[in-house]
Amino acid sequence: MCALKTSPVASSPTAIPRDGSHASFSLFDRLPAVGVERLAILASLFFSITCNHLFFSAALAQRDWSHAASWLFAIVIFVAITALQSIGLFIALNRWSAKPFLTVLLIVTAAATYYMDKYTVFFNSEMVRNILRTDVKEASELFSLNFCIHMLVYGVLPSLLVWKLRLKRTPLRRATLIRIAYLVGALVITGGSIMLVFQDFSSLMRNQKEVRFLITPSNYLFSLARVVAADTAQANTPKIPISADAHMAAGWKQRSKPMLFVLVVGETTRAANWGMNGYAHQTTPELSKLDVINFAHATSCGTNTEVSVPCMFSTYGRHNYDETAIRAHESLLHVIDHAGVKTLWRDNQAGCKGVCDGLEEQHLDNSKNAALCDSERCLDEILLDGMDGEIQKAKNGNLFVVLHQLANHGPAYYKRYPAAMRVFTPTCDTADLSKCTKEEIVNTYDNGVLYTDHFLAKTINYLKTQTTYDTAMLYLSDHGESLGEHGIYLHGLPYSIAPKEQTQIPMVMWMSQGFASSFGVSKDCMGKLANTPVSQDNLFHSILGMLQIESKHYDKALDLSAGCKA
Incomplete structure (x- = not known):
């Protein structure tokens, strides 16, 4: 496991008003208050930019970049994915749920992208089910210093920023109208973008169906929903017999x-x-x-x-x-x-x-x-x-x-055999395979x-x-x-x-x-x-x-x- 240590920090400098009172100063006090919808768009942009390079690499592989059509396709699918994922965030976020929901999403997505990048993981329902069934012993072997650093940069720090942001307070009626307008706009942008390159996009989805499991965080959220639904349907349900007629x-x-x-x-x-x-x-x-x-x-x-x-x-x-x-x-x-x-x-x-x-x-x-x-x-x-x-x-x-x-x-x-079986050397005596050569x-x-x-x-x-x-x-x-x-x-x-x-x-x-x-x-x-x-x-x-x-x-x-x- 990895732990982040905190150390005492000197108190921030304070500005002394002319009346002699003290007022604290923070950089975040200068940030403008943002609406939940804008925060959802910013979060979706963050995910598209930092978490989806495996998807874009697969979707854009072997394209001729001397043709304008390739650049158009790349821009369009970026816009479409950003708009599509923002739709989900528009539905899930409100002034009370935005910060805790995004924190969980950022942390889980950071962990997901680490293993996607490191081991080329596709988060389909089979992989999600496999992860849910992983015991503590197996999970503990996957932690490393590199994992901690990745989690800090892509999970912890963005989460801290989310908590520092001030969210606008909007009357319910106006907030509802704004949310509906954003949802309609995102749907129009998603649909319109795909229609611009529909032939290429449909070909990609038809011939490389698996690439959809690289779109993060939609991949693991969708797959998790499918697994939970399937397991819930089968929970406490006896196995359907196939053995009734079996005999020696x-x-x-x-x-x-x-x-x-x-x-x-x-x-x-x-x-x-x-x-x-x-x-x-x-x-x-x-x-x-x-x-x-x-x-x-x-x-x-x-x-x-x-x-x-x-x-x-x-x-x-x-x-x-x-x-x-x-x-x-x-x-x-x-x-x-x-x-x-x-x-x-x-x-x-x-x-x-x-x-x-x-x-x-x-x-x-x-x-x-x-x-x-x-x-x-x-x-x-x-x-x-x-x-x-x-x-x-x-x-x-x-x-x-x-x-x-x-x-x-x-x-x-290296933990799967006794010392007597260490015949082929040199070996990789760590779970962090990036630290070892192919031979090891x-x-x-x-x-x-x-x-x-x-x-x-x-x-x-x-x-x-x-x-x-x-x-x-x-x-x-x-x-x-x-x-x-x-x-x-x-x-x-x-x-x-x-x-x-x-x-x-x-x-x-x-x-x-x-x-x-x-x-x-x-x-x-x-x-x-x-x-x-x-x-x-x-x-x-x-x-x-x-x-x-x-x-x-x-x-x-x-x-x-x-x-x-x-």
Whole structure:
């Protein structure tokens, strides 16, 4: 966190009137009183000038500045955006709300623009939802000295100026007429401006829809409203059942051992830095020595956890994506649980994002294991702590466990692995990536991938010791990560424009011989799918197929194991 220190300031010089009395003097006393409408216009101008250069850069890219039409377009969209955002301020501000509302808006906008500029963030509803679900630990890693300076210049100082301004007092009737005149004027200016360059503007909005999420502060305000409306509509509403018909297939009756399946949901690990995919750094030395199937061409459903996790556990997937429907319906875990297999979600991050609602969920990120945890976080090996006890509690002996990693969640990559995994050097030992070279950032990230390799190998070796169970493990990351390619860092870009670094993920499968035999899955056949394009859309149906759980929601075409059954 950052704090601003104040120090005593000498008293201001005073002017001594001839009558001997003292009168204080302030520079702000000379500022003229302003009407709320004028303040709204000034604020909108401030936002257009200081907070929207990413939007203007995207909207004006590749234009020929030797043509007058390019200059006209630039001027017109500046005027249109300023007028459009002032309309919202005309509606929201009055003499009593103007100062507190603008203060909050200035502070939040300053924070938003810092991360937009630093990491190329688009504030669509997915990103806003992701931010709202971010816990205190994650948020604290994003603070830095540069952030404090940015907040001071673009948030605190403008807010102080707002509080120093004197607002005009206008009779209600006159104030109402003035407000209506300003609103009508702003609407006319917005509409007239757009009509001047309508062809260019419509082409921009049609071909680059995502740029609207760069118009600040309208972007996050609009997206926040959408998220709040959606969450309010779903609040206290039970999940729509999809599991009622789920049941174990007849093959379960012939099995001699209970089943233990571990699904590892990774975090922010990209395929480009996965050693088994041919990456220059060997980041998967332990998995490479094990009998695993590495799916080299896997893709995610989203570019952030809030999208990918609910999506991969749903029947909809990316191919039929519907955020509202996905969040409203039960997930794969409910189907498995209803069929008679106990499910358990073990978390070292920020929860199951609704996919385990009503099922057992354990949060291990605050565990007191001194060997794996400090005062802030736990290493991912904490997810295996106490597993023996959980296996014993499983009904009918069968257990499906999800281990949700912290893994490579950025930007504090250096905190995601123990000292023994600091193999690739030099490293970036700060969350402020601007202080590090590209090589240092990549090395640090790769050390995190190396630790995920170690964690997965340890999980497999643990499953090998469970000889009284038929065991298997599937690992896939929720999404990838940008490490500076094209000037982009972290993740969360709209899927339609996200670079492959954010959508291509590692995916690995391991099965014991007992599991393969009992469930009739050919390991050799599955191995032949290693170079076949797969995605998180396959998860729901492949798990049901491999576990021989029958449901009307099962789609054989999306089951990777369908062609490999004995």
